[in-house]
Amino acid sequence: MEHSASAMHQSQQHAAKAGQPWLQLESIGKRFGSFQALQDVALQIRPGEIQCLLGENGAGKSTLCNLIFGVHEPTAGQMLLDGGVYQPQGPADAFAQGIAMVHQHFSLVSDLSVVDNLLLGQAHGFLRRGAMADRVARLAEQYGLQLDPHALISTLSVGERQRVEIVKCLMREPRLLVLDEPTAVLLPDEIDALLRVCRRVAAQGCSVLLVTHKLAEIKQVADRVTVLRGGRIVAHSEHPADELDALVQAMIQHAPDSPARPAAAASRSPRLQDEVLQVDGLGVTDVQGVTRLDNFTLVLNRGEIIGVAGVEGNGQSELASVLSGMSSPSRGRFFINGEELSGASPQAVTRAGVGVVPEDRHATGCITDLSLAENIFLNRLHEFQRWGCLDRAAMRAAASELMRRFDVRAASVDSRFGGLSGGNQQKAVLARELTLRNLTCLIASQPTRGLDVGAVQAVYGHIRAARDQGVGVLLISSELDELLTVADRIVVLYRGRIMGSCPAQPDQRARIGAMMAGQTP
Amino acid sequence: MSWEMMAVFIGSTIRLAAPLLLSATGELVSQRAGVLNMSLEGMMLTGAFAGALASWYTGNPLIGLLFGTLAALPVALLQAFFSITLKANQIVTGIGINILALGATTLAYREIFGSRSSEAIPGLSKWSPPVLRDIPLWGDQVFDQVWLLYLGGLIILLTALVMHRTALGLALHACGAEPRAVDKSGLSVARLRYLAVLFSGLMAGLAGCFISIGDIHTFTEGMTSGAGYLAIAAIIFGNWKLGRMVLACLLFGAAAALKFFLPAIGIQVPNALLIMLPYVLALIAVAGLIGRQTAPGSLAQPYSRS
Numbered sequence: 001m002e003h004s005a006s007a008m009h010q011s012q013q014h015a016a017k018a019g020q021p022w023l024q025l026e027s028i029g030k031r032f033g034s035f036q037a038l039q040d041v042a043l044q045i046r047p048g049e050i051q052c053l054l055g056e057n058g059a060g061k062s063t064l065c066n067l068i069f070g071v072h073e074p075t076a077g078q079m080l081l082d083g084g085v086y087q088p089q090g091p092a093d094a095f096a097q098g099i100a101m102v103h104q105h106f107s108l109v110s111d112l113s114v115v116d117n118l119l120l121g122q123a124h125g126f127l128r129r130g131a132m133a134d135r136v137a138r139l140a141e142q143y144g145l146q147l148d149p150h151a152l153i154s155t156l157s158v159g160e161r162q163r164v165e166i167v168k169c170l171m172r173e174p175r176l177l178v179l180d181e182p183t184a185v186l187l188p189d190e191i192d193a194l195l196r197v198c199r200r201v202a203a204q205g206c207s208v209l210l211v212t213h214k215l216a217e218i219k220q221v222a223d224r225v226t227v228l229r230g231g232r233i234v235a236h237s238e239h240p241a242d243e244l245d246a247l248v249q250a251m252i253q254h255a256p257d258s259p260a261r262p263a264a265a266a267s268r269s270p271r272l273q274d275e276v277l278q279v280d281g282l283g284v285t286d287v288q289g290v291t292r293l294d295n296f297t298l299v300l301n302r303g304e305i306i307g308v309a310g311v312e313g314n315g316q317s318e319l320a321s322v323l324s325g326m327s328s329p330s331r332g333r334f335f336i337n338g339e340e341l342s343g344a345s346p347q348a349v350t351r352a353g354v355g356v357v358p359e360d361r362h363a364t365g366c367i368t369d370l371s372l373a374e375n376i377f378l379n380r381l382h383e384f385q386r387w388g389c390l391d392r393a394a395m396r397a398a399a400s401e402l403m404r405r406f407d408v409r410a411a412s413v414d415s416r417f418g419g420l421s422g423g424n425q426q427k428a429v430l431a432r433e434l435t436l437r438n439l440t441c442l443i444a445s446q447p448t449r450g451l452d453v454g455a456v457q458a459v460y461g462h463i464r465a466a467r468d469q470g471v472g473v474l475l476i477s478s479e480l481d482e483l484l485t486v487a488d489r490i491v492v493l494y495r496g497r498i499m500g501s502c503p504a505q506p507d508q509r510a511r512i513g514a515m516m517a518g519q520t521p
Numbered sequence: 522m523s524w525e526m527m528a529v530f531i532g533s534t535i536r537l538a539a540p541l542l543l544s545a546t547g548e549l550v551s552q553r554a555g556v557l558n559m560s561l562e563g564m565m566l567t568g569a570f571a572g573a574l575a576s577w578y579t580g581n582p583l584i585g586l587l588f589g590t591l592a593a594l595p596v597a598l599l600q601a602f603f604s605i606t607l608k609a610n611q612i613v614t615g616i617g618i619n620i621l622a623l624g625a626t627t628l629a630y631r632e633i634f635g636s637r638s639s640e641a642i643p644g645l646s647k648w649s650p651p652v653l654r655d656i657p658l659w660g661d662q663v664f665d666q667v668w669l670l671y672l673g674g675l676i677i678l679l680t681a682l683v684m685h686r687t688a689l690g691l692a693l694h695a696c697g698a699e700p701r702a703v704d705k706s707g708l709s710v711a712r713l714r715y716l717a718v719l720f721s722g723l724m725a726g727l728a729g730c731f732i733s734i735g736d737i738h739t740f741t742e743g744m745t746s747g748a749g750y751l752a753i754a755a756i757i758f759g760n761w762k763l764g765r766m767v768l769a770c771l772l773f774g775a776a777a778a779l780k781f782f783l784p785a786i787g788i789q790v791p792n793a794l795l796i797m798l799p800y801v802l803a804l805i806a807v808a809g810l811i812g813r814q815t816a817p818g819s820l821a822q823p824y825s826r827s
Contacts, residue, residue: 092707107702109695121706123688
């Protein structure tokens with residue numbers, strides 16, 4: 001990699017400041033047991049630059065960040081900081097060297113206020129909450145981060161929580177801010193705000209290492225891009241805005257699928273027996289007496305994908321939770337293939353042929369301490385029983401077959417599920433739910449959240465294939481583009497009610513957007 | 522019912538609640554930090570025995586108090602080592618320690634005291650605050666208490682101050698709610714949790730001494746008789762909030778005081794039922810609150826980075 005002036009970015013105003021890299025990674029390798037997560041990785045961080053780290057799930061991006069942040073130690077190579085050897089033994093060492101990181105999973109204490117969370121580990125003796133609140137206000141001004149310092153974390157949105165994490169880092173006045181897939185959980189306007197913050201941070205001289213797989217972000221902010229694949233650096237660009245196609249190719253090693261819609265399933269007039277899911281006036285009232293879902297009525301036919309659109313928190317979680325048997329509706333009923341299942345157990349719902357891709361993978365989609373194979377067959381372990389004992393050999397064989405079919409990348413079927421990357425976990429969940437023997441209906445909530453381009457296309461492919469085989473799919477997503485790409489019909493939820501429905505055509509975008517904002521069509 | 526009896530009732534309520542208050546305060550800090558220190562009962566019993574032994578041996582109840590308090594520390598250290606370092610199941614470990622403490626104190630008591638078991642042991646003196654001691658009736662019956670009770674009240678106030686107003690309290694709270702956040706802030710989750718468990722050991726030692734050399738001036742086998750479990754119930758009843766926990770302890774104390782009070786005013790209830798009362802009350806309280814409690818998020822969960 002060269003450091004010449006020609007490498008400077010010309011098209012953007014926040015061009016990287018010239019300067020020697022102050023943090024250098026030299027032929028870094030990291031091995032977990034027999035799994036080589038990183039190999040021969042070299043990376044340089046220059047003052048005040050925004051460098052993007054691009055790669056598919058499991059490419060080793062998070063591992064690389066964790067090495068820099070001192071969570072893991074490299075098994076090969078060395079890191080140099082200002083010319084001296086940098087061997088962090090833990091996050092505390094990284095902090096001491098001015099390296100701060102915002103993780104994918106936030107670590108905030110939800111029953112404490114913003115100020116208390118910021119004071120944690122920073123204060124001694126008596127707490128000076130007032131002084132901290134003033135400091136938050138100053139930082140908010142400086143970087144354009146809006147925050148109420150006295151709000152409880154539990155009352156904040158995901159975007160606001162992320163801002164707290166960023167402020168937490170900025171308070172240490174870091175030289176390097178590492179952001180691990182910060183936009184995966186954000187709404188579009190929140191993403192723009194975050195990228196603006198990144199630019200302001202870099203403009204003040206702090207380097208930013210941004211892990212992402214969203215090309216639009218690279219185009220907007222990146223000074224340089226490094227691409228990881230399979231734990232190795234496969235591409236590097238000093239002018240990423242001009243070389244996006246090449247970078248994507250390098251990332252997934254095959255040309256990205258054209259986003260063109262496959263021909264929609266031939267429209268048929270639905271007959272009565274085509275209905276796989278009938279929902280009749282479903283309502284959910286929570287413990288505080290707030291109506292979360294109100295009079296939700298819908299008919300899902302065989303071979304159809306209905307998208308449920310809406311800004312998050314408008315009843316989608318409650319809908320998915322009731323339909324998957326995790327909670328009972330307060331009002332109304334629903335039927336699968338004519339059989340009433342309102343308030344039935346998740347097991348009964350599964351037995352009726354409903355596959356469920358839950359919104360929160362870690363809470364309800366898997367058991368992270370079990371192996372990949374065990375997780376893949378979690379809902380039908382009885383199929384592998386012989387004389388009451390689990391036939392592990394048969395289960396492993398079947399699991400490795402599904403692993404191949406669904407492109408789940410892991411060291412082996414015995415790998416601990418929690419050690420897999422998010423995308424691979426999600427693929428494994430899909431493998432489990434889509435291979436239910438009598439699958440007739442799939443309830444998928446935010447199935448591509450946090451996944452990279454390649455994995456997203458794979459998930460779309462699996463969902464479409466299921467539809468083409470006659471499965472009815474209810475796709476709940478907060479990403480309108482996703483619904484327009486995959487669904488046949490879209491219903492819009494607003495404050496727990498259906499605002500309206502329309503065919504999933506790109507020209508309906510404005511209309512759907514209005515309904516998402518609560519305007520009647 | 523006379524005013525005097527009322528004052529006696531209130532006085533004995535406070536006296537009977539005192540060991541609960543002391544031990545529950547320590548336990549609350551430990552649970553706030555994420556360690557369900559189930560060995561409270563065993564630590565109290567150890568403190569009660571060691572306090573009685575040292576007081577009897579030296580003739581000085583102050584030395585007894587010091588010895589009894591320190592004697593609970595190794596037990597707390599054992600609980601901390603199992604639940605923090607070895608990441609063992611905290612409840613199983615705690616119950617094991619309780620059985621161990623009951624066996625060890627019973628054996629040592631029989632070996633050391635033997636036939637002298639009915640001998641009185643020098644106990645802590647009583648004290649009542651100036652001004653308050655001059656209130657008629659109340660001065661004698663309510664405020665004239667073992668001085669350790671007033672020290673306990675002071676410790677509870679200090680604990681509230683530390684938990685709500687200092688960096689240490691914030692870190693302890695975060696240890697039980699979201700240990701990952703503590704770890705990432707550069708503080709040591711293990712060290713903070715050890716500190717919290719040791720504090721609960723100190724407080725349990727004080728509570729045990731209150732029972733043996735404060736209240737009764739003797740030691741009997743298994744004399745804490747479930748007070749440690751009651752203290753834990755008081756924390757659940759108080760929804761892990763210090764103020765409500767104090768009220769819960771007083772409620773349990775009042776239930777225990779009824780045992781003396783009801784016969785005194787002529788209401789005949791089988792004694793066994795009255796002895797049961799605080800425990801039954803605890804059971805009802807805990808059962809009735811299920812689903813409306815907000816325990817620390819990582820209570821009883823060992824922390825590991827991965």
